[in-house]
Amino acid sequence: MREDQDGYTPALGFAWLNSLYDPVVRMTTREATFKAELLAQAGIETNHRVLDLGCGTGTLSIAVKQKHPHAEVYGLDADRDILNRAEYKAARKKVAISFDCGRSTALPYPDKSFDRVLTSLFFHHLTGDDKRRTFAEVRRVLKPNGELHIADWGRAQNILMRGAFLSVQLLDGFATTADSVAGRLAKMLEETGFDAVEETTRYATPLGTMALYRAKKSA
Numbered sequence: 001m002r003e004d005q006d007g008y009t010p011a012l013g014f015a016w017l018n019s020l021y022d023p024v025v026r027m028t029t030r031e032a033t034f035k036a037e038l039l040a041q042a043g044i045e046t047n048h049r050v051l052d053l054g055c056g057t058g059t060l061s062i063a064v065k066q067k068h069p070h071a072e073v074y075g076l077d078a079d080r081d082i083l084n085r086a087e088y089k090a091a092r093k094k095v096a097i098s099f100d101c102g103r104s105t106a107l108p109y110p111d112k113s114f115d116r117v118l119t120s121l122f123f124h125h126l127t128g129d130d131k132r133r134t135f136a137e138v139r140r141v142l143k144p145n146g147e148l149h150i151a152d153w154g155r156a157q158n159i160l161m162r163g164a165f166l167s168v169q170l171l172d173g174f175a176t177t178a179d180s181v182a183g184r185l186a187k188m189l190e191e192t193g194f195d196a197v198e199e200t201t202r203y204a205t206p207l208g209t210m211a212l213y214r215a216k217k218s219a
Contacts, residue, residue: 022057025121030205034151035060035120038212039067041200042149046070048115053104053138054122058086058097064118065095074114075099076107104134112143120151124180125172128188131179135192144219148194154202154211155183165208189215 025031044050044064048071052061055075065073075097077083083099090097102108104126117138123131138148156162162181169177179185189197194215203210 022059025059028206029121029210030203031059034203034210034212035063037201038118038120038149038151039063041212041214042116042118042147044068044071044116048072049113050074051076051109051114051117051141053117053119053134054125055086055099056082056121058083058089058099060118060120061086061097061099062090062093062095065090065097066093069095073097074109076102076104078103105130105137107137107141109141111140112146113141115143115146117142117146117148119149121153123150123152123185124168124177127176128179131185131188132192135189135194139193139217142217144217146217148189148213148215148217150185150213150215151210152185152213153177153180153207154185154199154209155181157202157204157209161204161209164206168207183211185211185213189213193217 046068048068050064050071050073052064052073052075055061055077058075061073061075064071075086077086078101080101083101086099100108123134126134142148153165153168156165165181179188186197186199195218196214196216198214200212200214
């Protein structure tokens with residue numbers, strides 16, 4: 001996993017590629033399909049507080065706010081440049097979203113702050129240890145009966161999807177993507193204390209298998 005001088009790896013590996021992030025994701029991941037499904041399964045209600053973790057350019061945050069205008073929506077990412085892009089997009093769409101710069105392993109929010117945490121194409125950037133730290137932090141900031149909803153690369157459905165995913169591994173690193181290939185996210189969520197963990201669906205994409213997960217913090 002390549003890191004910049006601050007120890008942070010931009011979404012496409014290098015900060016100078018940030019301007020390409022939206023079109024690349026749109027063309028290679030069936031973004032509209034899986035994000036619509038993720039948003040539907042989250043079951044967001046009026047006045048819920050929602051965190052988009054690893055929000056990137058804010059596409060999912062904006063979709064949440066547009067569909068649920070009375071929800072209080074936050075987006076968090078460690079990349080200040082990409083957050084600037086998210087803020088610009090939200091302003092153009094005329095939606096009010098609070099974008100914060102911070103790390104998933106030390107979330108800058110109090111305990112029991114959110115009803116829902118959503119995240120897409122984020123966890124495959126983290127080492128195994130940082131995945132577990134992040135899951136623990138998410139559980140901390142969720143309210144009782146709050147839910148985590150994840151869309152990320154999962155275990156390949158077939159040999160074609162496994163071969164396609166090699167391009168992602170070459171870009172993002174074999175060490176950080178190994179948990180995705182092995183389908184370990186659900187087990188790691190259970191080990192961190194989440195309940196009702198399930199993989200809800202899978203999609204074949206040009207870059208591999210996209211999987212959606214749901215997990216709950218019991219009361």
